[in-house]
Amino acid sequence: MPDSTQLRTFVAVVREGSFEAAARSLHVTPSAVSQRIKALEQSVGQVLVRRTKPCQATDAGRPLLRLAGQVALLEREALEAARPSGAGGPAPTRVTIVANGDSLGTWFVGALARLPAELSLLFDVRRDDEEHTAELLRDGTAMAAVTAQREAVRGCRVQRLGAMRYVALAATGFAARHFPDGPTEAALAAAPMMAFDRKDRLQHRFARTVTRRRLDPPTHYVPSFDGFNEAVRSGLGWGMVPERTARADVAAGRCVDLGAGRHLDRPLYWQHWRIGSATLDALTEAVRAAAGAELR
Incomplete structure (x- = not known):
């Protein structure tokens, strides 16, 4: 050993x-x-x-x-449990988590804020596409992940969190120019499209549900939640936006829902190391509570 x-x-x-x-x-x-x-x-x-x-x-x-991360976490919790009362607070524990950008931009940070300060945690939050977040669990970099993968990574537990609903959003003027007849195949093939990065396939998936064809439209890449949504509002391109964000923009008249009732629901899961850890138990409870208030 x-x-x-x-x-x-x-x-x-x-x-x-x-x-x-x-x-x-x-x-x-x-x-x-x-x-x-x-x-x-x-x-x-x-x-x-x-x-x-x-x-x-x-x-x-x-x-x-x-193994190294698990040993360090369990050592820290055991030493803290053995510490005499009044001996001062524990040394901070760094917790590495990976989540997709839309979760980070909507509900996930609120989950971290639910954790009690006496746990003395320092978070190292990584961002990746929900189809790929489980990779950091496999290689041992992260101890927990918000992921689209429902099969448990080896050595991990998995729990369903709910689904994030997305709608196809475009600025009002952009929609009038590029989609005068709605999201037709020709319009979806030609209109500029937004994506987080080259792993982000939500927009392609929506276009395929509408047209039953694989399209490759001109694409802008903006790898941040706020930047992506602002690019859509500004008329740079159309994109799949979380329902709550889209609802506010449509109500304000800034944007229109191109799908007119069509949407994509993205199931999300919480995976974490399968060890008996008070830190992971508290983190899981906070994540499930925050997800329950936000996700479908």
Whole structure:
């Protein structure tokens, strides 16, 4: 069994991206970091760190990365439970979570705010498309994720949160120019479209439900929740927008619903490490409560 110092060093190298940055975060020399990683690799008989820029865990290293995070979390909770009353608050625990951009822009941050301050948590929240968020669970980077994947990642528990509803939104003037007859196949093929990034396929999915064809319209990429929605309001392109955001823009006359009742519901799930952790239990309770108030 690798010792906890080696595991913490391994996590630091992957998190910080280099041996030198890991040494600074651990307040040791780069030589000490290198020696610990070599000893860890020798003990398991596998190369665990890909010496790239940034450093990455190898396939063999990913299970150890998850183990290291789980050990650190459980050690911290055990030490806190053993601490005598009045001995001061616990050292902060960093919790790495991954969520899709629309959840971050609507309900997810409110879930984190529900957690009691006495837990002393520091959040490292990563953003990725909901189809891909589970990848950070698989490689051990994240301990929990909001994901579209309903099958549990190995070593994790999964719970359904609900569905986020999206409507096809366009600025009023943009719709008048590009969709005078509604979302026809010709209009959807030619009108500029918005996307978060190249992983975002919601707009393509909506166009396919309307036309029964795969279209490849001209696309703007804006990788932020606020930026994406502002681009739609400004008439840069049409896009799939969470129902609550869309409702306010339609009511104000800024935008129109191109789908006229058509929508997409995106089921979302909560996956987290399958360990007995008070921190993960509290986080899960807060996420489920916030999702229950926002999602369908």
